[in-house]
Amino acid sequence: MAQVQITFQDVNVGGKAIKLIAFAGQLDETNVDNEAQKIYQVIEEMAEPNLILDFLDLEYMNSKSIGYVTDWYSKVMSKNGKIVITRPRVNILDILKVVGITQIVTVYENLEEAKASFGAAVAPAPEVAAVGATPNQTETPQA
Amino acid sequence: MDATNTALATKPHVDESHPEEHSVLNKTNAVSKETTPVKISIIIPTNAYFMSGIRDFTMTVVQNMTGFTEQWAYRFQSVVDELTNNAIEFGSAPGKDIKVTFVSIQGKSIEVYVEDTGTGPNKKTAAEMEAFIEERKNVDPTTITSIRGRGLTQIVSNWTDTLEFTDNQQGGLTAHVVKNLEAGEQL
Numbered sequence: 001m002a003q004v005q006i007t008f009q010d011v012n013v014g015g016k017a018i019k020l021i022a023f024a025g026q027l028d029e030t031n032v033d034n035e036a037q038k039i040y041q042v043i044e045e046m047a048e049p050n051l052i053l054d055f056l057d058l059e060y061m062n063s064k065s066i067g068y069v070t071d072w073y074s075k076v077m078s079k080n081g082k083i084v085i086t087r088p089r090v091n092i093l094d095i096l097k098v099v100g101i102t103q104i105v106t107v108y109e110n111l112e113e114a115k116a117s118f119g120a121a122v123a124p125a126p127e128v129a130a131v132g133a134t135p136n137q138t139e140t141p142q143a
Numbered sequence: 144m145d146a147t148n149t150a151l152a153t154k155p156h157v158d159e160s161h162p163e164e165h166s167v168l169n170k171t172n173a174v175s176k177e178t179t180p181v182k183i184s185i186i187i188p189t190n191a192y193f194m195s196g197i198r199d200f201t202m203t204v205v206q207n208m209t210g211f212t213e214q215w216a217y218r219f220q221s222v223v224d225e226l227t228n229n230a231i232e233f234g235s236a237p238g239k240d241i242k243v244t245f246v247s248i249q250g251k252s253i254e255v256y257v258e259d260t261g262t263g264p265n266k267k268t269a270a271e272m273e274a275f276i277e278e279r280k281n282v283d284p285t286t287i288t289s290i291r292g293r294g295l296t297q298i299v300s301n302w303t304d305t306l307e308f309t310d311n312q313q314g315g316l317t318a319h320v321v322k323n324l325e326a327g328e329q330l
Contacts, residue, residue, distance in 0.1 A: 002195045028198075029191040029228050060198065062224055063298055067290030074288065091217035099297045100284030 002026035002060070006038055011052070014119035018050040024057035027065040036068040043072060049081035052114045056087040066099050073105055086114035178251060181208055184244040189235040189263075191228065197243060198224050201255075208247040210324055218302045219253060219322060225294035226257040226318045233267060234259025234315050252323045261315030269308040269316060276300065 004025035011018040019042055027035065043049045053069070069085075076083045086108040088096060096102050108114040185200065187193040201223045205216040223243065230241045239260045246254040267275075272295075279296040287293060299306055305321035 001192045026195060028194060028224065029231075030194070060220075062221070062228065063294035064290060066293060070288065071290055090214070091220075094214065094217065095221055095298065098301050099293045100287075103285050 001030050002028045004031050004035055004058075006035055008038075008042065011115060013115050016050060016118050017046070018052060018115070018118050019046065020052045020054060022054040022057065026060040027058065028060060028062045029064065032062070032065045032068060036065075036072075039068070039072050040075070043075050043079070043081075046081065047079070049076045049079055049083070050118055051076060051081070051083040052111070052118075053083065053085045054087055054111065054114075055085060055089065055092050058089065058092055061092060061095065063099070066096065066101055069101060070104065082118060084108060084114050084117055086111050178248055180246050180248050182244065182246045184242060186240050186242050187227075189231050189237050189239050189241055189259075191231055194224060194227055194231075197227055201245075204245050204247055205253055208249060209253045210250045211253065211322075215322070219255075222299050222302050222320060222322075223255055223257070225299050226255065226320065229295065230257050230259040230316070230318070232263070233265040234261060234263045236260070236262035236264070250324060252321060254319065254321045256317055256319050258311055258313070258317045259315040260313045261311075267316060269310045272308040272316065272318075276306065 002025065004023060004027050007022045007024075009020040009022070011020045021039065021042070039051075042051070051072070073083050084106045085096070087110065088107060093102075093107065096107065106117065108117065183204065185197065187197065198220045201220045202216050205211050205219045206213065211219070227241060227243060235241055239262050242256075242258040244256040244258075246256075276295060279292070280300050282296070284293065284297050287297075295306075299320060302322070303320040304323050305319070307319050309317045309319070311317045
């Protein structure tokens with residue numbers, strides 16, 4: 001059975017309260033339904049939910065996990081909040097791209113950029129790179 | 144070192160002129176580099192608990208027995224995970240089995256068959272699955288707002304060269320995918 005740990009940290013950027021949510025392990029069919037509820041609870045509790053999803057230690061996510069990310073995005077936007085992703089591994093960024101999530105949710109290569117995006121306007125890198133990415137590893141699939 | 148350990152550490156005399164000794168001692172666990180297909184089947188209970196094991200095995204097969212890059216090993220891990228999950232969720236009832244078969248040809252291709260028994264509560268026919276894929280494969284993925292519906296139509300379709308379904312003899316569904324090794328995808 002896959003294991004995942006989700007940790008929450010409060011961060012303040014320019015007076016704005018942000019929840020840094022770090023994922024470690026694997027999100028799959030065995031755990032995502034339960035784990036997703038923790039994020040919904042955070043969104044529910046924050047008046048203006050500003051979330052950074054830190055995927056540095058996330059090793060695997062399935063299609064349903066990605067579906068939850070889009071649903072969190074919708075709920076956050078409906079409350080005038082913001083949600084970004086930071087530090088995805090090469091394989092995670094690859095799957096986020098193939099399902100088109102990177103066109104909806106901004107992905108930042110490093111945590112500082114992700115934090116800064118909630119303060120002063122910081123444009124994301126033109127081509128988002130994954131942690132440890134090499135040019136070939138972030139290409140669009142040929143299949 | 145005692146006498147036993149000494150004996151174990153000593154290389155035995157090998158008479159390679161003897162045909163049996165020669166054949167046995169030349170066997171290794173190394174995967175053949177020949178282009179003959181290697182077929183491996185795994186049968187798991189209808190339970191998502193076992194899927195992380197299937198993912199690990201997929202990585203091992205693709206990385207060691209095909210010649211695909213690590214990127215494609217990860218991609219195929221997702222492909223197999225999505226197909227297996229569909230079989231568990233829709234095709235086979237709890238207590239029944241799912242059969243996952245890998246057919247790899249070094250330097251050429253990887254194929255996977257995922258067979259369910261058709262005993263699940265939401266059984267689909269091959270024709271229904273083909274229609275489902277056809278209907279949704281050209282949908283702009285950014286317009287999908289549901290939590291479900293990206294596995295087959297986005298991940299599996301985009302990361303395989305062949306995706307087909309057949310109604311199998313057990314009354315269930317067999318999903319079959321093929322990914323051919325192309326230039327630029329090799330190690």
